[in-house]
Amino acid sequence: MSDQKILVVVNGALGKMGRAIVKAVAAADDMTLVGAIDRNLTLIGQDIGEVIGIEPLEIPVMNDLEATLVAAQSEGTAVMVDVTHPDSVYSSVRAALAYGVRPVVGTTGMSAKQIKDLADFADKASTGCLLIPNFSIGMVLLQQAALQAAAYFDHVEIIELHHNQKADAPSGTAVKTAQMLAEVNKNFNPPQVEESEKMTGARGSQTDEGVRIHSVRLPGLVAHQEVIFGAAGQVYTLRHDTSDRVCYMPGVLLSIRRVLSLKSLIYGLDKIL
CATH class of the missing domain: 3.30.360.10 (Dihydrodipicolinate Reductase; domain 2)
Structure with a gap:
């Protein structure tokens, strides 16, 4: 890999897991946060860093996932970390794959058919995708x-x-x-x-x-x-x-780095260790 930093979009950035991921990505030397997506409309436009209690990151909270994915991919190699809700995760991951953004998915609850559909789509797009039920x-x-x-x-x-x-x-x-x-x-x-x-x-x-x-x-x-x-x-x-979501962060960061070299969907953290 080159010295270029990995561009990361966090989908579900204002949830407990999302906030922890934003902090971990912001602290990682080889990553740059380029998008923070959430459905909480009361905080739209506010700096995600200030919202979660760290230094300003100059990244506003947004609720337009597709526009954020397009902007992220136009800047370079991008990864979307999804920690949202079972009702929306399938469409979010499919959108990321369609725009060439590599998904790392911590949200569970998808059906076997949905996972199979995403696997087929990832194969056709030759784009890596990681489904990680547990990052620990x-x-x-x-x-x-x-x-x-x-x-x-x-x-x-x-x-x-x-x-x-x-x-x-x-x-x-x-x-x-x-x-x-x-x-x-x-x-x-x-x-x-x-x-x-x-x-x-x-x-x-x-x-x-x-x-x-x-x-x-x-x-x-x-x-x-x-x-x-x-x-x-x-x-x-x-x-x-x-006892604390910080235990997931090494697995999250590892997954962000490893998904870049994949050409298909992989299920489980054990498959990339």
């Missing part, structure tokens, strides 16, 4: 440990816990973990009795491979996940706790 290195390590354990345990359930402003359930991280467990090519949780739910959803959701996923939403939580394996006489529990 610790979560990648948990998932790798769970994959190893899955070869030896037939019973497993996932509990994911998040703040009560998270819009989708189960979390993208829990879905990704279950997908990784499916790689061992076996069915989990063989039934021991004929179960009946006295209240719908009491046993959580269930993947085709039999993995149960339970979602908790409470104020005071940030992001947490347990993968619990059980066997005769033993329980093996893997847990990851997030």
